Amino acid sequence: MTVALIPEVDLSAVVAEQPDPLVFATVSGAHLYGFPSRDSDVDLRGVHLLPVEGLIGLREPEETRSRMWDRDGVEMDLVTHDLRKFVRLMLRRNGYVLEQLLSPLVAHTSEAHAELVSLAPHVLTHYHAHHYRGFAATQWRLFEKTEELKPLLYTLRALLTGIHLMRSGEVQAHLPTLLGEVAEAPAYGADLIAAKAEAEHGAAEVDLARVREDVEALHGVLDAAHAATALGEAPKALDALHDFVVRVRLEGVLDVRGGRGVQRVQG
Structure with missing residues (x-):
């Protein structure tokens, strides 16, 4: 997979601007699929972590955040979900979120990201x-x-x-x-x-x-x-994912590994 056509954009700065910590941020869309154009936008997808009070208070939580803007002449498209919503999407046989989670074009990662990747095979079904x-x-x-x-x-x-x-x-x-x-x-x-x-x-x-x-x-x-197919009827990771979401939420701190731009992670 080549990342040669991904524009020179400091994605670590985009990550740093987010109001809540990110579990991960990856490049999706045409760059992930292997057929970007020279004028393709950059589709950045990821998971943010709302604080506990953001979920149990009276205000509606920002479970999904979406933004499109121009940065240094490059069109950016950023969508992140709160961890709980993202995991629920994983359990609904949603191929999009699995592609985003498993994308080798990683702009930002963490130990929680690596653990979530390890659980991904256990949500696959024939559906x-x-x-x-x-x-x-x-x-x-x-x-x-x-x-x-x-x-x-x-x-x-x-x-x-x-x-x-x-x-x-x-x-x-x-x-x-x-x-x-x-x-x-x-x-x-x-x-x-x-x-x-x-x-x-x-x-x-x-x-x-x-x-x-x-x-x-x-x-x-x-x-x-x-x-x-040998894939089964139902996800096998419900309990493990539940425990994961609770633990990460209560800890509230991510061991983050990230850097400038996009790094290609072998998968």
């Missing part, structure tokens, strides 16, 4: 196939409307992530890696990635009939992988 099937269908409808390259790549990425997850039990969001891991991946995938690097909203110069057939075929592959 995660529905998440990727649904996301692919949404992106495909957008592609049919706009014929832009971006939603086509998102469609392929979602289907291949779902197939790989059902077969291996591993959340892999990086499309260039998936093209090599999933035998049924279309051979032209690398060409589409190269084309998108030049323009965020460029048109997809493809054989529409062939692409439609390939996407339909990948849906069938995902269905077959779903039917054959």
